[in-house]
Amino acid sequence: MLFPILTVAHRLAKQGYRVSIFEKLPVIAGMMGIGIPAYRLPREVIRREYRRIQALGVEIHLNTSIGADGRYSVDDLFEMGYRAVCLTVGAHKSLKLHIPGETLSNVVQGIDLLKTLSISQQLDDPVLKDRLSRMLVLGSDTRALVLGGGNTALDAARCLKRLGLKQVRILYRRSRKEMPALPEEIEEAEHEGVIIQYLTAPVRIGGDETSGVTG
Numbered sequence: 001m002l003f004p005i006l007t008v009a010h011r012l013a014k015q016g017y018r019v020s021i022f023e024k025l026p027v028i029a030g031m032m033g034i035g036i037p038a039y040r041l042p043r044e045v046i047r048r049e050y051r052r053i054q055a056l057g058v059e060i061h062l063n064t065s066i067g068a069d070g071r072y073s074v075d076d077l078f079e080m081g082y083r084a085v086c087l088t089v090g091a092h093k094s095l096k097l098h099i100p101g102e103t104l105s106n107v108v109q110g111i112d113l114l115k116t117l118s119i120s121q122q123l124d125d126p127v128l129k130d131r132l133s134r135m136l137v138l139g140s141d142t143r144a145l146v147l148g149g150g151n152t153a154l155d156a157a158r159c160l161k162r163l164g165l166k167q168v169r170i171l172y173r174r175s176r177k178e179m180p181a182l183p184e185e186i187e188e189a190e191h192e193g194v195i196i197q198y199l200t201a202p203v204r205i206g207g208d209e210t211s212g213v214t215g
Contacts, residue, residue: 003033003046003049004030004088005021005023005029005088006029006049006053008086009053009058010052010053013053013056013057014056019053019057019058020058020061021059021061022066023060024063024064024065024070025119026125027062027118027123028050028060028062029046030088031090031092033046033118034115034118034119035092035152036114037114037155037159037162043122092111093111094110094111094112094152096109100203100204100205101205101213102205104205104209104212105213106207106212108135110146110156113135113159114155114159116131116135117132120132136160136163136165137212140163140164141166142165143166143167143169144165144169145169145171147202148170149173149178149179151180151181151182151185153170153181154170154181154185154194157170157189157194158188158192161194168194168195169194169196169197170189170195170197171197171202172196172198173199173200173201174199175199
């Protein structure tokens with residue numbers, strides 16, 4: 001088992017416990033299912049894993065968030081008869097650069113891009129497909145600039161290339177040797193046509209609320 005929430009459910013079910021999973025997203029497996037692109041983690045692998053636990057009697061409730069703004073609170077779960085609750089909330093927030101222009105339209109956090117792309121591909125959701133088209137306003141002619149040097153930046157850039165974008169460039173503020181992404185990921189990105197520009201730190205994003213990003 002690669003996925004924490006599925007691993008917990010699987011082991012408890014094997015011990016004879018009745019288990020329910022409440023997943024906020026419309027797909028299972030959390031960041032493993034939406035943050036890691038399908039070319040790195042085939043969705044069939046995820047489907048195979050959750051089918052295994054469903055076969056053990058585990059119930060999976062999608063689109064069901066828990067908490068102050070969710071469908072249920074933790075207290076609600078106990079009132080519903082659950083005797084124990086395991087929280088596997090993940091880490092879905094991206095870091096910000098805190099530079100001017102970061103809040104303009106067409107500035108998209110890497111995690112948000114990967115999430116939108118992954119869920120739209122898995123569910124064929126027209127709303128998400130429309131959101132993706134608004135992110136990439138010129139289709140394959142959209143020039144994409146990815147800021148960062150970690151695996152999320154590499155994943156975002158490689159996903160954009162797979163969408164057919166002709167020009168995808170990564171800006172990283174340090175040298176190639178200091179880049180935190182895995183070396184093989186860097187090499188594969190370059191092989192796929194992603195341009196990586198080192199020792200480049202953006203100080204602002206140009207544009208306005210009407211035109212969005214212009215440079």
